[in-house]
Amino acid sequence: MSIQTLERILSEHPFFKDLKEEYLELIVGCARNVFYKPGDFIFREGEEAHEFYIIRDGRVSLEISVPGKNPVVIQTLEDGEVLGWSWIVPPYYWHFDARVVEPTRVIALDGRCLRNKCEEDHSLGYELLKRFVSIVEQRLQATRIQLLDLYGAG
Amino acid sequence: MVQVEREIITKEANPMLPQLFVIRSRKLETSDTFTLELEPIESEVEFSFLPGQFNMIYVFGVGEVPISISGDPLKKNRITHTTRMVGTVTKAMGMLKRGDVLGIRGPFGTSWPVDRCENCDVVIVAGGIGLAPLRPAIYYILANRERYNRVILLYGARTPEDILYKQEIEKWKSRFDFEVYVTVDRGTSGWKGNVGVVTTLIPRAPFESRNSVAFVCGPEVMMRFTAIELIKRGVKEDNIFISMERNMKCGIGLCGHCQFGPVFICKDGPVFSYNQVKDLLFKREI
Amino acid sequence: MSKIKFYRLAPEDLNKIFEYFKIRGYNIIGPTVRDNAIIYDEIQSVNDLPVGLTDEQKPGYYRLKKRNDTALFGYVVGPQSWKKFLFPPILTLWEAKKSNGKFEIFEPNFAERKFVFVGVRACEISAILIHDKVFGGGQYTDPNYLKIRKNVFTIAVNCSEPGENCFCSSVGTGPRALTGYDLVLTEVISKGEHYLIAKAGTESGEEVLESLKFNEATDEEVKKSEDIMSDALGKFKKGVELDGVVELLQLNYENPLWEKISEKCLACANCTMVCPTCFCNTIEDVTDLSGENAKRIRRWDSCFTLEFSYIHGGSVRYSTMSRYRQWMTHKLSAWKNQFGMIGCVGCGRCITWCPVGIDIVENVKLFKKDAIKV
Secondary structure, eight states, X not given: OOHHHHHHHHHHSGGGTTOOHHHHHHHHHTEEEEEEOTTOXXXXXXXXXXXXXXXXXXXXXXXXXXXXXXXXXXXXXOTTOEEOOGGGSTTOBOSSEEEEEEEEEEEEEEHHHHHHHHHHOHHHHHHHHHHHHHHHHHHHHHHHHXXXXXXXXX | OOOOOSOOOOOOSSTTSOEEEEEEEEEEOSSSEEEEEEEESSTTOOOOOOTTOEEEEEETTTEEEEEEXXXXXXXXXXXXXXXXXXXXXXXXXXXXXXXXXXXXXXXXSOOOOTTSOSSOEEEEEEEGGGHHHHHHXXXXXXXXXXXXXXXXXXXXXXXXXXXXXXXHHHHHHTOTTOEEEEEESSOOTTOOSEEXXXXXXXXXXXXXXXXXXXXXXXXXXXXXXXXXXXXXXTOOGGGEEEEOOOOOSSSSSSSOTTEETTEETTTTOSEEEHHHHHHHHTSTXX | OOOOOEEEEOTTHHHHHHHHHHTTTEEEEEEEEETTEEEEEEOOSGGGXXXXXXXXXXXXXXXXXXXXXXXXXXXXXXXXXXHHHHSOSEEEEEEEEEETTEEEEEOOOOXXXXXXXXXXXXXXXXXXXXXHHHHHSSSSOOHHHHHHHTTEEEEEEOOSSOOTTXXXXXXXXXXXXXXXXXXXXXXXXETTEEEEEEEESSHHHHHHHHHTTOEEOOHHHHHHHHHHHHHHHTTOSOOOOOTTHHHHHHTOTTOTHHHHHTTTOOOOOHHHHHOSSOOOEEEEEEEOTTSSEEEEXXXXXXXXXXXXXXXXXXXXXXXXXXXXXXXXXXXXXXXXHHHSSOSOOOOOHHHHHOTTOOOXXXXXXXXXXXXXXX
């Protein structure tokens, strides 16, 4: 996959909207294209978190494994969604498994590299944190609503 | 095609008197939800309704409950009701069989404004049993498909076992002119589809916000959060419609029970535009 | 256009009116004393009226006292209202019987009763007119109410002395009865004289007065009755400007003032029972032990009960505050959205019969004061 295509995909993605040209370039420099088959794990709970992903297409299931039971699916993510915020929050490890359900193409971004750049340039850090806080907020809100068990017998 | 008629008035001189209907079929949809198809006992009785309206259903000697009509508004004299067994009356209803008789009063209430716009996108968001009152609107829209642009259904159920109308949903999914997205709050093994609350489907749903009409039905909390997501997407507040619920006893605006602020859910609703009720929706104990 | 005629009736002349209606199959309903209160029930003659009695009313307080005259209508309103007859507390709507695997519903034959309501106050006329709108003016109507209503002959009485809790003048419903009656009476009583000035409000009223050949009143007698009514206007102890209260209450659902004013409320529902316009009711389906026979009954209900707003395993209005707020906001505000006028007629019953003396007028004043502060 050419750099030009990666650049196009990333610059058009709503997540990177309004990001300064030079920061986008930086991010493109840290990006690579990855393909997963159903059943693959993109990452496992407890592993170190050094990447994040933009799902181009496919479906990824966020799961927590429970001994003696089937793993609990917290949420599934699909086309265009951002996967993984643990890379930007110390101590940088994954809180759940990300298992691929359907053939999935992602753009993987090198978190370690980006983290260093964020320490050097706080402005870049702020731009990324802003965006990730928004992701975390969405996930939190969705989880809270799930907790309400709205369709339960009441 | 069939034009939507103006509000249908129950012909009864005494609106508290039920008409007798016989159960023609019964189907168990999930462990606690069933669908009944009813037919009037007397052939002269003509029953027609608008999508979104409800009936007051009477089980002999037990009581009466308001249940949305969930069948095809273009099929006269077949009334379908999908009901969840939650209380005395609905549990008694759940034990009835083909050939048993029920009392029906209705149809009452306001309807989904299916004729509100030409060439607009229609986004239908259903939560749990909320799919039942929306199904008549879906039937109507599909029967008049050329009038609309994109038609999208976002449906959230608790678990894959709680999905209603499973076979029908498969049929809908196979249509090229109807985009159906189903999600569950809790996945179970074998479920390969979406997991997450139905509101998570909204940001990416393929509709043109400025030219969209949304019909939302489900638990009140779900409708609140859904409306917020739709508005975030740019859908206009007076183009979002929800179906409210409150305790009902008479169904005709005379007993006072179903009041929600100044409106009676049974006659000013149950379908309201989000605009109409948004102020009260976020206040407690109204 | 014929001139309005005023007639002079001696107190006993009312018996003639009662007889006129009795032979035509009417039940005469009027104020009478029972259990130390003036309630509405069937009366036979003037003697059954609370002659020479008056009612002392304050928030949470009601006592009958002897007057120093023999006035027939020297009191205001008690714990009952005319809704007792037009909108009965318990009514069987229909009966059903199981047969051949299905069941049959028997349409009720609501009793054909004809009533004369004697001593209806101006506020009560307004309350009846409000119920006419509620039960008869919507898409769906109450056939029982309409049936009884069309056979009611109304004999109104103008109040000469407002009660301490009365505020009909603030609502614009009294103290003078302007419409909605077949006959209206104004009692004139002083040392040496006691008569009633009667005026017809409808053709049937006129017919009764003519056929019973009552004498026309003199101009002086009519003037005396007019003076009584204009004096009454100055005797109110309670009043509040209700302009803007409809908007005010619907803008203040979340005002902490609600907690404060409903602090003492016991949710006893007295106010809704005595209020002449409260119409909330519940429908009950009952069956006999055999399970073969069923009935549907309509009963008075109150928004103050916990079950009133029950849905999906809980009550929407769980706190007493939310129920008090519902009642007061409905009565003074939402009612206007629903029926075109507010639901309160200023009779003061809710103030008198509240066991802890919650005063709806004082509560309105608190909200108005609070609104100015903001």
